[in-house]
Amino acid sequence: MIFRNPLHQKIWLTLGCFIIGSICSCLWGKDSPVHPTPKKPLQKQLQNPDFWNQAAKEKTLRPYPIIFVHGIASGFEKWRPTAQRIGGNSYYEMRFYDGEIPFHTYYGQTGVLSVWNVSYYSTDMLNESLFGDLTRYAKRLEDMVDRILELTGQPKVILIAHSMGGLVSRRYMSMSNSNWNKVDTLLTVGSPLMGVLASPGVIGQFTDLQQNSALIQETEKDWAQHNSKAPTRWGVIGGIMRAIPTRRIDANTTDWGGPTFSAIGSAIPYGEWQAAVETLGIPTTNTTHFGYRIAVEAQHEELLTDPHTLDAIYWAVAKD
Numbered sequence: 001m002i003f004r005n006p007l008h009q010k011i012w013l014t015l016g017c018f019i020i021g022s023i024c025s026c027l028w029g030k031d032s033p034v035h036p037t038p039k040k041p042l043q044k045q046l047q048n049p050d051f052w053n054q055a056a057k058e059k060t061l062r063p064y065p066i067i068f069v070h071g072i073a074s075g076f077e078k079w080r081p082t083a084q085r086i087g088g089n090s091y092y093e094m095r096f097y098d099g100e101i102p103f104h105t106y107y108g109q110t111g112v113l114s115v116w117n118v119s120y121y122s123t124d125m126l127n128e129s130l131f132g133d134l135t136r137y138a139k140r141l142e143d144m145v146d147r148i149l150e151l152t153g154q155p156k157v158i159l160i161a162h163s164m165g166g167l168v169s170r171r172y173m174s175m176s177n178s179n180w181n182k183v184d185t186l187l188t189v190g191s192p193l194m195g196v197l198a199s200p201g202v203i204g205q206f207t208d209l210q211q212n213s214a215l216i217q218e219t220e221k222d223w224a225q226h227n228s229k230a231p232t233r234w235g236v237i238g239g240i241m242r243a244i245p246t247r248r249i250d251a252n253t254t255d256w257g258g259p260t261f262s263a264i265g266s267a268i269p270y271g272e273w274q275a276a277v278e279t280l281g282i283p284t285t286n287t288t289h290f291g292y293r294i295a296v297e298a299q300h301e302e303l304l305t306d307p308h309t310l311d312a313i314y315w316a317v318a319k320d
Contacts (some may be wrong), residue, residue, distance in 0.1 A: 060318060066160065145179075158316055188235070195209055196261060261300050
């Protein structure tokens with residue numbers, strides 16, 4: 001079938017990239033080997049759901065709702081294992097169906113913690129692939145955060161965002177002073193914060209994901225203004241995968257998530273990726289730009305359940 005209309009060509013190109021990205025995400029996420037990580041007592045405890053519940057009871061964790069935000073062409077299933085491990089019977093989901101009203105599974109607090117798994121996509125994935133963009137998703141995240149704060153009676157939330165969810169979260173925070181002040185801590189996991197190396201850049205979210213896109217430039221400008229007045233607690237995790245173990249790592253070394261996923265220089269921006277790679281697998285706190293920073297040898301999807309990510313989540317939710 002040949003499409004002579006340029007708009008039709010763009011639509012089918014976008015759909016093809018969207019589908020390929022989803023397939024790559026699923027296949028590589030299942031087939032890539034899990035890389036060993038140094039065994040630490042705390043990491044073992046973090047794997048135990050009772051640890052999080054007990055820590056909440058002892059009030060060693062921040063009291064705010066913990067919100068998990070997925071990446072591109074994704075949904076609840078990506079964060080669900082980690083979020084349920086932490087939340088236990090205090091785990092809830094929220095998403096958009098038809099229209100712009102979020103639906104949720106919260107019917108009153110069922111435990112000490114408040115852990116949420118949210119989706120900024122509607123159920124119409126064809127519409128999302130053609131017309132969805134990061135500003136739309138940021139506004140939906142805004143609606144969901146406001147609703148969660150209303151339901152829980154808390155003044156702030158903690159955002160844990162994977163992949164494109166990190167860009168959506170930063171866009172949401174930088175849209176207004178009100179949004180900024182509602183986020184206690186942000187943790188971005190394998191997020192292409194400065195854009196991706198290869199994006200079709202045709203319409204919607206793919207345009208926004210291009211390096212130096214208008215959305216990324218606007219977000220960076222707004223972020224700097226907000227952060228200069230009230231610095232936020234921001235943690236970053238970047239993953240790398242090397243086909244050849246001895247291959248030199250540079251800013252464009254990716255986490256093998258496919259052509260539209262994260263390079264280390266984008267996941268840990270502002271030049272801090274170099275110092276992070278030099279201490280691979282070891283976190284650094286209170287750097288020039290971040291409250292928490294770590295580079296790990298893990299594939300894009302592995303980051304969702306990697307023990308280093310649990311360590312970082314604990315940093316995000318634990319009291320100082």
